[in-house]
Amino acid sequence: MTLSVLDRFYLIDDGFFSFNLKYLFFVGLWPEKTLTRNQKILYKMYEHFISFLTTTFIVLAGIGTYQHKDDLVVVFCNIDKCLVVYNFFFKTIIFFIKRNQLRDLIDEIESSGDEVTEERKKLMANYVMFITGVTAAVIGAFSLLALFEGTMSIEAWLPFDPMESLMNQILSLEILAFCVFPGLCRAFAMQGLVCSMIMYLCDQLIHLQKELRDLTYVKETEMVMRTKFKNAIRKHIRLMGYSGRMENIFKEYFLVQNLAVTVELCLNAVMMTVVGVQQITLLITFLAYLMLALVNAYIYCYLGNELIIQSQGIALAAYESTWTSWPVDLQKDLLIVILAAQRPLKLSAGGMALLCIQTFSQALYNGYSIFAVLNDAVN
Template sequence: MALSVLDRFYLIDDGFFSFNLKYLFFVGLWPEKTLTRNQKFFYKIYELFIHCLTIIFLLLTGIGTYQHKDDLVVVFSNVDKCLVVYNFFFKTIIFLIKRNELRELLDEIELSGDEVTEERKKMMANYVMLLTGMTAAVVGAFSLLALFEGTMSIEAWLPFDPMESTMKLILSLQILAFCVFPGLCRAFAMQGLVCSMIMYLCDQLIHLQRQLRSLEYVMETEMVTRMKFKKIVRKHIRLMGYSMRMENIFKEYFLVQNLAVTVELCLNAVMITVVGVQQITLLITFFAYLIIALINAYIYCYLGNELIIQSQGIALAAYESTWTSWPVDLQKDLLMVIIAAQRPLKLSAGGMALLSIQTFSQALYNGYSIFAVLTDAVN
């Protein structure tokens, strides 16, 4: 029977994050340890080449924005579209700076002995492919719409006049797509790995809760019970260590994400007050990019919120165990677990805002408040 693309990835490497790491490898962000010296050299060139493509895109669009500085609508439209690329570019830089720390953490997780179901692995992979496909579809749709209308999807400087002929317009759109799409794939590869790591922590915490609830003390099997409880405590401590290291690695990454969403909301609020209803295509473009940004932000906040809930669930699971029949020394140890679980595992954006549903709701509320203030100012 023919194997799917995802199944082939699993056959190559059956680790927790095999698909995510392969995706990162293909977009030039994760050099494999098995590469030879010459392969590492060429891979480094490939990595720098994709960096250069993103920088070229930002330079071309930056010059194009400056050339239309007198047209406020064009300036805001360019900034709105370029903001996505700036967001991904800065997160890529942070990822590269923290890559060695992240590799060490992933190696520890792989060697931990924890289990992740095949369904979860496939869900992680499908999530990344869905995001990539959805964004490619949105970008492609607006590029085709711009081609149909005979305009540029985003104003950029090019060494020729794109409006001179249809062929040159198509060429300009292809050049911009070639420069920006590898950077977008990098962003989704990073997002897939980050989300997979959070889901891994949540799954292991749920597994710990089940183990605590099912732990029963019997005098005849006292040593077995003590060993099981000892393993539970050790795993809980290990997961807390993973969470703290993840927060340290990704706090700047999440800060850039939160700032980008805030700026996107503010920019869209301004554009709604500036752009007329007759420019419906432009408004749809703004809303499409805003929806993508909000979906990405919601996914991070939802997973961060789930991490908080499941880590706090350890305390409830410990209390719901059959601790009343345990020896006093085991009860004291269980009390320490409950106390430790009162401080939930969390991820933050630069140490300033927790990743949670409440933070996401606050961001939406702030965006609406800005829109209301700007509307009153214009009226």
């Protein structure tokens, strides 16, 4: 039987986040512990090279934006597209700062003995590959459209005139793509790992709910039941610890994400009033990038909301167990579990907003509110 690429990969490495960590390794964000001294030096150079490419793009696009400061449409168009780059650039900086803490957490999770299904592992990998492919297709499509119309997909300074000839235009697009795409891959690698970790917590909470509901007290097997109950409590405490450490590691990461979506929405709303209907290509471009930003933000908020729901479900699962037939000491322990589960596991954006569907709606509302104020001020 023929195995797919992902199937062969999982047979080689059976870790929870094996695909995500390999992806991070290839984009210069996750040096493996098995690297030799010389390999570590080369990998460090590779890390800095990709960061240099992203910085170069930001500088070139910034100069290009300044050169067209008198054209409001071009300025807004550049800012809209550069906002994506700024978003993942700041996230990458945060990731570098918190990488050692994240590595310790992942090592602890993978040595915990928890089980993750093969279907879930493949879902984690397929999600990363899908979002990478879709975004690359969208960017490539608009770059080809700009080439067809004889324009630049983004105004940036280059040491030659991109509009002098078709070859110059193609070369300019290739240079910009070479600078920005590795950074985009970094963003998708980070997003895949973060989503995988949240899905892991949700899966383990669902499994813990089932364990609590299945607890049945029988005098003959009392010790077995007590052991299972003790292990369930320990697992709940461990998952609470994982959640708290994840919130501490990713709170700045989610804050950047939340702010980027708000600004993106506000900027696109402003552009709708500035760009005329006759510039339909620009309008479609803005809407496409906005939809990608909203989908990515929604995925984070949906998973954060699911984490809250499943952690609150621990209390209901404990109450739905056959606790009425348990000894008094076990009933008291179960009550402690129920009380602890009243405080749901959560992730936050900078400690200011929970990662949930309500926050996603609030970000949309904030973006529109800022636009309404700016629009009133201009008029």
